[in-house]
Amino acid sequence: MTLPALIFDLDGTLIDSVPDIHAASNEVLAENGFAPLTLMQVRGFIGRGVPHLVHCLLEASGAGGDEVLQARITAEFSARYEGAVGLTALFPGVREALTAFRAAGHPLAICTNKPLAPTSAVLRHFEIEPLFATIIGGDSLPARKPDPAPLLKAHQMLGGGRALYVGDSEVDAETAQRAGLPFLLFTEGYRKAPVSALPHAIAFSDFAMLPGIVAHWPWQADLASP
Ligand SMILES: O=C(O)COP(=O)(O)O
Numbered sequence: 359m360t361l362p363a364l365i366f367d368l369d370g371t372l373i374d375s376v377p378d379i380h381a382a383s384n385e386v387l388a389e390n391g392f393a394p395l396t397l398m399q400v401r402g403f404i405g406r407g408v409p410h411l412v413h414c415l416l417e418a419s420g421a422g423g424d425e426v427l428q429a430r431i432t433a434e435f436s437a438r439y440e441g442a443v444g445l446t447a448l449f450p451g452v453r454e455a456l457t458a459f460r461a462a463g464h465p466l467a468i469c470t471n472k473p474l475a476p477t478s479a480v481l482r483h484f485e486i487e488p489l490f491a492t493i494i495g496g497d498s499l500p501a502r503k504p505d506p507a508p509l510l511k512a513h514q515m516l517g518g519g520r521a522l523y524v525g526d527s528e529v530d531a532e533t534a535q536r537a538g539l540p541f542l543l544f545t546e547g548y549r550k551a552p553v554s555a556l557p558h559a560i561a562f563s564d565f566a567m568l569p570g571i572v573a574h575w576p577w578q579a580d581l582a583s584p
Pocket residue numbers: 367368369370403404405406407408469470471472473496527
């Protein structure tokens with residue numbers, strides 16, 4: 359019997375990327391004459407893709423609503439951030455959990471709102487890209503999460519069937535709900551609301567717990583799974 363597919367969000371779930379995103383944001387803001395923002399401010403802007411991040415950067419800098427500026431800063435941020443991985447870390451236990459899932463035969467995928475180029479760069483940096491059969495980025499489809507289309511596409515690319523989505527945020531919880539997949543909430547990521555406010559099947563704080571959770575998943579009782 360095929361083992362369940364596991365689909366992962368990236369930022370705030372597998373990787374702690376805020377320091378690099380914060381640094382690239384402040385460099386681009388400085389080049390355009392704006393003051394730096396705090397790490398926690400930028401952390402709150404992550405999860406809905408680069409255009410949303412840049413929109414929030416400009417709003418917080420008192421320059422929202424300028425579409426020409428938005429387009430320029432989006433291009434400048436993308437160029438600066440792509441390949442900026444030096445301050446990014448895998449969350450503890452991620453490499454071990456992913457390696458164990460792959461060795462056991464679980465089909466693995468990523469469904470992130472981060473564009474494909476920086477996604478691939480960071481996965482190559484940590485030498486984990488070959489573990490994933492499918493990678494859906496924020497620029498893979500016309501729609502981004504919380505639209506369910508990217509998650510449904512990742513699920514389909516893995517052959518459908520039993521699957522779980524693992525993520526850290528409000529966006530991920532809504533996406534899983536709309537796609538009809540059970541959602542596993544990693545509590546140490548970038549969510550803004552309390553755990554209780556996010557619809558989820560189970561919450562976990564340490565990737566060392568994940569193999570046990572998946573191995574004992576109550577599929578029969580899980581009416582949400584397709
Ligand atoms: O907003 C982004 O660029 C990426 O966020 P995600 O990996 O949590 O989807």
